Amino acid sequence: GASEFQVMAFLGHESPQEARKYVAAANTKTLVAGALRLLPKEGKLSNLGEGWTTNFPKPLSSKEK
Numbered sequence: 001g002a003s004e005f006q007v008m009a010f011l012g013h014e015s016p017q018e019a020r021k022y023v024a025a026a027n028t029k030t031l032v033a034g035a036l037r038l039l040p041k042e043g044k045l046s047n048l049g050e051g052w053t054t055n056f057p058k059p060l061s062s063k064e065k
Contacts, residue, residue: 002010008019 004016004019004023007022008016011019011022013019
């Protein structure tokens, strides 16, 4: 739920564009995890470990003010 500017301040970035890369990467992981949760329980994907989609954080926001 952090904004780009919060990520920027926390990680010491000098520009919002730099922080935006991290926000985008976190959002991508969250979207993938959400999509995988939609798969049927009996549908197995051979290259994924058990329960790995349950440990992702909430998406970061990319709100600019």
